Amino acid sequence: MECNVIFQPSGRRGKIAEGKTLLQASHELGVDIEAPCGAHKVCGKCKVKIETGFFEKFGIDSQMSHLSPVTEEEKKLLQEKEIAENYRLACAAEIHGDVLVFVPEESRKADQVVLETGKDRSFKLDPAVKTYYVEMPAATLEDHRDDLRRLQDALRDQFGLDNLSIDYFVLKELPNIIREGGWKVSASVLYDREIIDVRPGFVRQWYGIGIDVGTTTVAAYLCDLGSGKMLAKDGMMNPQVRYGEDVLSRITYAMMNEDGRRKLHDAIIEGINTLVERMTEKAGIKPTDVLEIVLVFNTAMHHCLLELEPKYMGRAPFAPAISAPFDVKARDLGIHISRAANIHVLPIEAGFVGPDNVSVLIAEEPYKQDEEVRLIIDIGTNGEIDLGNKNKLLSTSCATGPALEGAQIKFGMRAAPGAIEGIKIDPETLECTYKVIGDEKWHGRGSKGGAKGICGSGIIDMVAEVFKAGIIDKTGRINKKLETDRLRFDENGKPEYILVFAEDSAIGKDITVTQGDIRAVQLAKAALYVGAKMLMRHLGVNKVDRVTLAGAFGSYINKESAMVIGxxxxxxxxxxxxxxxxxxxxxxxxxxxxxxxxxxxxxxASVEFIETAVEPDFQQRFAEAMAFPHSVDKFPSIQHILDKIPDRKKKAV
Amino acid sequence: MECNVIFQPSGRRGKIAEGKTLLQASHELGVDIEAPCGAHKVCGKCKVKIETGFFEKFGIDSQMSHLSPVTEEEKKLLQEKEIAENYRLACAAEIHGDVLVFVPEESRKADQVVLETGKDRSFKLDPAVKTYYVEMPAATLEDHRDDLRRLQDALRDQFGLDNLSIDYFVLKELPNIIREGGWKVSASVLYDREIIDVRPGFVRQWYGIGIDVGTTTVAAYLCDLGSGKMLAKDGMMNPQVRYGEDVLSRITYAMMNEDGRRKLHDAIIEGINTLVERMTEKAGIKPTDVLEIVLVFNTAMHHCLLELEPKYMGRAPFAPAISAPFDVKARDLGIHISRAANIHVLPIEAGFVGPDNVSVLIAEEPYKQDEEVRLIIDIGTNGEIDLGNKNKLLSTSCATGPALEGAQIKFGMRAAPGAIEGIKIDPETLECTYKVIGDEKWHGRGSKGGAKGICGSGIIDMVAEVFKAGIIDKTGRINKKLETDRLRFDENGKPEYILVFAEDSAIGKDITVTQGDIRAVQLAKAALYVGAKMLMRHLGVNKVDRVTLAGAFGSYINKESAMVIGxxxxxxxxxxxxxxxxxxxxxxxxxxxxxxxxxxxxxxASVEFIETAVEPDFQQRFAEAMAFPHSVDKFPSIQHILDKIPDRKKKAV
Known part of the structure; x- marks a missing residue:
């Protein structure tokens, strides 16, 4: 006999053979119901609600009695109230007549995941490490398969996974884990190829971490790979800075010092281990629960972290040891997560732009962009720029310097509590108000905002605002004749503008913007600007249709400020x-x-690298780009803002 | 134009297009000439001799001038004398006329290898780790492939090896190695899949070790994987004996002690590291030159060495953690050879007979035996027995005890210098002569033979000889009324027969055979005998056609002695x-x-395991087999020897 089954809210329906479970029916009708335990009646995830009554619209008469009686497992996994409300487990309830089934939101399979960081990005949830729950028959004298074979057979029979290998360190404990779980285990499998974790019983949680290792800052994101949810994020200064502030000085350090490579490696690995500890503690899990890490970085950091010989990258023809993506065991790198865990390294681009730019590209997906020409700027100590769309993509890198990450700025700091992340200056009064990370309120003179320094987004605002207020001129020079007590001079007689007075700051000192700060930002922004223009020339376009500003700042940078400074x-x-x-x-x-x-x-493999710094007119274009916003190019989109800038020189004269 | 080319001594001949090299000609004509450098003119291995003159029999006129002139590379790689004698490198000499080529023995490709241990076994030389010499174009700004891709491309183009991965620890040093070798390297590849070693320039030597980890003794063999030659062998007591003499006591130790598993593992790994150091030093190479180890052992040693949880193997249903063959990195086991080196573990048989028996089977190949029924006995603390031929193979294991390896024998010792390996006793005079390992001469009374103890083969001889001389009777009891000064009594009044008098021995003590020694050997030989008989019953045969006696003894055991003791x-x-x-x-x-x-x-997978110890009549059969040679079964093949045994009891009465 066949029965009418309808699933809501999808409305999918069809005839189902009597005796099949609701879960089987959902498979036949293409309805996604979450069943992570593989229909073993242990997880309680495949909860559905049976609507009862005569549904004229559908022509069926749905009754609870059209299903097999509530099982013991359901009584254990469902609340009494739920049973009273006609909830059933889809894997347990067998069909014996017409039924109308409602699949609640939480029972629908999440195959899309929205990142909590960045803009709202949504990806398919299909991690490289997946966890499968299996039940095995106990070993007997008649069925004397070895433990691994038994597990492999179960994974093959229950999930179609064939030819699985196992990590040696997982194999060591396998006999204990299997028996501790009473022949029921959750096995985590990498790339559907290698068993890298086995835990007793039904386990739904397993974890991974994405890490962006910048020259100056490291940002890490701990994710639940079962749900796709981000559980914690954290960051720190790259501990390698003690061996050199930029990539060339670190490569030089590695070359000139015995154990230099080892020391650079150890420093960043220790940093990563610290981040792992902090994040897992915050999420209430153990570091050994982490089964995978994805690493992105520029090419020099790639070699320095992986302890690959970096010296030939620092000189022509700049060949790296490896460009391809690869996987290495956490234990081989000294990263203290599960010993069998996988570390995945994204590839280096042709032309040796780092995995960090590849990472930007897979996040932004300009290769899916139809006609518009997109410019993507990833701001960091090494800036990367991409230009194009699905027809052609160019990329370049430029030596931005660490100014936009807060280094080489007198009061610069990492995006962390106490950092000024936004600044406004009144062009009339020259008064400054600011916003500190972790505090919604804007503060001004006489208000203790707890500011300790300025992070990247604040630095861009700071320069844009002093320019818009006429505190600096187009060349970046601070006007020494400002009529405000916010103008002060340092011990060398150099002018500074006071953003936060000592009595309002958390450090007992005036927080200021100096002439040196302005110069550092000018160098950084000019490098980015010229890089973008050179790519435009190579692509043969005069204008970009869309600009994306990326960077490991605490919050988003103010796009208007970024354009105002050019x-x-x-x-x-x-x-x-x-x-x-x-x-x-x-x-x-x-x-x-x-x-x-x-x-x-x-x-x-497909993005084309352009070495912009070797172009013959690079120096001239760079010099032109030092001015605010530029000494030659026009900015019609913000002309209305530029027009309002007071000419204090005239006023002061 | 085509030229006549004949290769001797194979006699292969044919027409070859002018301009081809002799090496190319050899490939076309199916002649194997060794060319490990891949015809790059760096190894000088493909040396051949050109016979000149008019060879009527072949109808050709062979001249040196029929080849291209001697190249610079040949002048470097050949001696002046060789050039004068018409030697050429086959990879360098191009054919421009008829030639008769003689391929000397040393230039012929060795694809067969004869083991130097054991009987003359010959195998194909086709190791899992192979070394390939490649030359790469140097990196330039135009050809800016990364180092790994460059090496992968060279291995693909020159040897057809595709999709090679690389061990992380090899990758780390790759940039330096490639440049040190001037873009010429020798890469060692595991299973044609993974690059596990790269060395600068042309390297012909790479090494592997086969290790048999017995319960009591460990035997290791260092081989040159390029030539198949054994360079060193060594052995030691299994250092795990300090935690228990037999497998059950070791498993118990692992279960009862925290860190017990770790300690057992550490002990044997330390032992293996010592063997590796001793053997590589002897061969004049470094431990890190060793790229692979093959391990064989019984199932319990398998788990104890690999640190796999052994406790469920000690009790029904005796399931091991893994039966399949597998590979693990040397570094993950703590074995100090090349960090990227492979450790290959042979499989456990169905029924959990160990990889050591599998190893015996692939050495003896009874599965290739046509009709004869073969009995293979591997004598060790755990004896393994195989019976059958290519139609059917049965196996069993039996608890022999360590007596035949020298343990539990008063003067037993490992097969090492100073060990008595052969014994003869004159039935008339009751005088004993013996042979010590490392000395060709037989010694007797008044001759200082340097004996320290008795190893396995000596122990079997010893028991057979005292039985043949009537010193013990069929039940194994020592005749206390022997008329010889070689009979002595210990402090408890137990009789002993003196093999070597104190003044002749190297230990200042009489070396004797005790009643206890005889009993230990009786238990061991009875276990082996009953195991063999039980297998015969299962196979349905009354007689075996062929017997092979294997065991990690210093020299071969005396087969007659072994049969005489039953x-x-x-x-x-x-x-x-x-x-x-x-x-x-x-x-x-x-x-x-x-x-x-x-x-x-x-x-x-195909050998059938028989659990013989559970057969209902096992105890009775075992008791019957205690006698010399047996209390029931007949031995027509040695009846003439048994007939000559003097009946000293009668004589003494």
């Missing part, structure tokens, strides 16, 4: 978007969706 | 063969020929 060529402000740490988002995406690793491999 | 059922002595450590030979075979690993996997 960080990138003119573009309709509506089409400019700040997205936060896109490289970090790409790392998370590659963690949660293994298809992203294929995209990364493909885009790394 | 270690195995009657068989024509001509068809009995002692082969030494067949398990060790199998480990070497699997090291030198990866095809043997497939054979191992297949035979492990």
């Amino acid at each position: 960080m990138f060529p003119d573009c309709d402000l509506e089409k400019v978007q700040a997205v936060g740490n896109a490289a970090g988002d790409g790392a998370q995406a590659a963690l949660l969706d293994k298809g992203k690793r294929i995209e990364a491999r493909d885009v790394a | 270690m195995f059922p009657d068989c024509d002595l001509e068809k009995v063969q002692a082969v030494g450590n067949a398990a060790g030979d199998g480990a070497q075979a699997a090291l030198l020929d990866k095809g043997k690993r497939i054979e191992a996997r297949d035979v492990a």
